[in-house]
Amino acid sequence: xxxxxxxxxxxxxxxxxxxxxxxxxxxxxxxxxxxxxxxxxxxxxxxxxxxxxxxxxxxxxxxxxxxxxxxxxxxxxxxxxxxxxxxxxxxxxxxxxxxxxxxxxxxxxxxxxxxxxxxxxxxxxxxxxxxxxxxxxxxxxxxxxxxxxxxxxxxxxxxxxxxxxxxxxxxxxxxxxxxxxxxxx
Numbered sequence: 001x002x003x004x005x006x007x008x009x010x011x012x013x014x015x016x017x018x019x020x021x022x023x024x025x026x027x028x029x030x031x032x033x034x035x036x037x038x039x040x041x042x043x044x045x046x047x048x049x050x051x052x053x054x055x056x057x058x059x060x061x062x063x064x065x066x067x068x069x070x071x072x073x074x075x076x077x078x079x080x081x082x083x084x085x086x087x088x089x090x091x092x093x094x095x096x097x098x099x100x101x102x103x104x105x106x107x108x109x110x111x112x113x114x115x116x117x118x119x120x121x122x123x124x125x126x127x128x129x130x131x132x133x134x135x136x137x138x139x140x141x142x143x144x145x146x147x148x149x150x151x152x153x154x155x156x157x158x159x160x161x162x163x164x165x166x167x168x169x170x171x172x173x174x175x176x177x178x179x180x181x182x183x184x185x
Contacts, residue, residue, distance in 0.1 A: 034082050040064065040134045041082050053163060055170040056104075060096045063104060063174075065167050070140050072161050073112045073170075077101050078136035085123070086135070097137065103177075104139050111173045114141035 026046075034041035043052035044062055055075070056063035066074040077100045079093050089097070101119060108114045118140040122129040161169075 031081060035133055038082055038131065038134050040076075040078050040131065040136065044080050050164075050167055050171075053167055055167055056100070056174050058096050058100060060093045061100045063100055064136075065163055065170065066138070067163065069163075070118075070138075071142065071146060073108050073114065073139075073141040073166060075104050075108070075139040075170075076136045077104060077139065078134060082134050084133045084135065089135070101137055101139060107170065107173055107177065108139070108141045111169060112141055113143075115144055116142040118142060 028042055028045040030036060030041055030045045034045065036042070039052075040062065043049075043054050043064060044057075046052055049055070049057075053065040053067060054062055055065055057080075060080055062078050062080055064076045064078065066076050077097060079089060079097060081093075083089060083093075086094075105114075105117055105119070108117070119137060120140075121135065121137045123132075123135075125132045
């Protein structure tokens with residue numbers, strides 16, 4: 001088995017569970033039903049989209065760059081409201097979330113030249129949900145020959161772009177996108 005090591009000090013906060021962006025330290029007016037400890041709820045209530053890695057917002061959804069990505073361009077698509085199960089979503093939320101996922105896939109194909117995707121939703125802690133109280137879909141771009149998904153098999157992790165640079169690129173792409181889909185800017 002390949003056992004290469006790459007320096008990734010930005011992941012230490014995740015491993016130690018101490019990753020708290022400075023935006024999380026400020027008092028915010030949260031939406032009804034929000035969890036003050038939920039990074040998605042806090043990001044939705046905040047105006048510092050870049051600091052919170054929010055690249056898009058819709059009337060019922062938010063798109064966030066994953067702070068601890070499996071691969072470059074790893075996005076999270078979540079409802080604005082803190083909801084833990086699919087049954088809690090109304091029809092409009094379901095529809096908008098699926099539209100956002102579709103829009104993000106097209107965006108990543110165009111701007112990162114992604115060749116495929118892993119798209120998933122982990123329901124409950126036992127299913128791998130790191131934030132079990134707030135639904136969120138993972139969109140993980142893939143390329144021929146990449147070795148980043150399922151690192152227990154590959155043993156290598158390489159993220160070739162900083163999260164801030166990715167945020168800038170995706171924010172500009174979303175702002176320029178005028179294909180009639182729900183607005184995320």
